[in-house]
Amino acid sequence: MRRSEAGRPDSSSLGPPSVPTRVVVSKVGLDGHDRGVKVIAHGLRDAGLEVIYAGLRRTPQELASIVTQEDASVLGLSILSGAVVPLTRRVVDEFREQDLEDVILVVGGIVSPADEEELLAMGVDGVFGPGASMSEVVGLITNQLEVRVPKPLTNNEEEGGHRG
């Protein structure tokens, strides 16, 4: 997630580079179609990440606790029910409350252009709709991880993150 206020990203959850980066992927809401999320899990695993698929119908609270327990740097949500905006908003709110804003948040599913705009405005780092390739998704996550590795702050890193 990008911060709602400009600030230095705290990347302490990434740990030293030798620790494998963990990604939690999950379904939220009621839809049970998890082909896509499992494909992405496989793809991220093959890209060298450690992936935990949390399963179906997870609540924002459960996700916050799984991400914390696993010390994960990335959360991927898969939502095919058409309720992508409100469901994501609940997760974003919970993660803000739990001080998990530095977790990279990626959303995939049935996403209209208007939904995408809203998701990005609420701080989601990457949004993928129908037709997105696996390499695009994996590429975004690995790029984001590189950007978030602790390094001197530049002005560029402060862009975005404003509340929509």
Next chain:
Amino acid sequence: MSLREAQDGWLAAHSEELSRTWKESFRTSSGIEVEPLYTPADLEDRGWRYEDNLGFPGQAPYTRGLGAGGYRKELWHLEMYAGFGSAADANQRFRYLIEQGSTGGVSIALDLPTQLGLDSDDPLASEEVGQMGVALSSLADVEALFDGIPLDRAGHVFTTANCIAPIAAAWFIVLAEKQGVDKSSFRVQIQNDPIKEYIARGTQFLPIDASVRLACDTVRHVVSEAPGWFPISVSGSHMKQAGASCLQEAAFTIANAIAYTERCIEDGLSIERFGPALELHFCTEMDFFEEIAKYRAVRTVWTRLVRERFGAQTAEAQHFRLHAATSGRPLTAQQPLNNISRITMQVLAQVLGGCEQTRTASFDEALAIPTENAARTSIRINQIIAHETGVPFTVDPLGGSYFLESLTDDFVKGIDRELERIEEMGGSLEATKAGYFQSEIAERAYREQVAVDSGEQVIVGVNRFRVDDDPELPTFELDQGAVDRQLAGLARLRESRDEREATRRLVELENVCRSDDNVMPAVINCVRAYVTTGEIASVWKKVFGEYKPEAVRF
């Protein structure tokens, strides 16, 4: 010179030409290698005999069809699956579909909360009420859904109930009473296949053993109260759309059907009564000949199991219903009009495969719930095949094709091999608990995505033949007032119903659930007393416990 020698000679003489191909290898979607040419020698090599492998339509091994008359006697039932918003909203769409010539009756898509046993006013249901199907929180909603559509006029009623199957069966038993319609004047068909929910579709909310008990209770009750209905449709469609190959779809579905059959027989139902109550449901994707082979092979394998494994003595026991839906998965959001050709090929494969009932998706379904225009076009696709092409004029028109018969034989053998593997794991219920199907399906979905990403597998308009200026299609938008209407109706129901009667019926249900008795009579009493879907499901959760997702490490 034998034909085999002649064929080998031909292959040798043209080896150079035959090796110059535009594709490195030619395989079906299930990975079966396709030869450049098939002749009677290929069939002879595999010991294929007309009498053993094909026979006649309406006779064992039923490869050529379950009935002698094929589509000359009766065209396939053309079913249009629909549902959104409140019952009143969906009612309008069903009236439209029936008017346009849908002959498959009323095929109800339930919204996710209803399928998960949640009422529309449950906090967990918010945002999803009426979105992917119609919300049916109580009998009152079902009555509104069928307002002006008497059940005998609908003729056929289908719904994807799965983990709430007893409730769905009860709706139509009670609605028939209320409408004063004889239960034999229409047929109810229930997708009552919880096992595959745990494998691929994801609407499970109870532990799997409890769901299987409820499924089989439903079958046993409906078979005696409403013979002629199909209380158990076992479906491969969702496993296929989750990633299973065409061959796996066929085998996994039959494995699940075996599990339900065994359980029902154990509980005292005979195969003679169970057999005709069963429907096997599949979906058709883009590998045209493989799909046709699948439908033919499924008939061969299932009817043989009914005879040999379950010891059926009558032909009727082997007469399951073969139901095929076009698959939503190959439909693309990009250049959506291309989907009309995809759907046409899929329906044609189903018809050439001898399916008795088709369910047809709409060309805009990758984008949203179908518009009326898109749904009507899908009805027309079926009508064009039925009335303009001559395809239905003879039974099993492709029977005897050297290629198709080879493929059908490969499918029969492939399904048998897979069934044996599942049997070794202790049957499909055990294999599901062990995650076998789930990991096979996920692995194949991943391989397919890799092939699509690399361009090895072509999806027209997605990874090849793309356009930059794809004009936007008008899509269906749900009237948001529908959700308010649904919630208002439910609030009125909670105020107006006889609360003491509802409570009494819920207590009765809880007691039955704790016993070994069939839950159906108690569920019917609940439904009649306007007990809600969520209230019934809550009793089940209280007695049986709840499904809990497990995290999986990749």
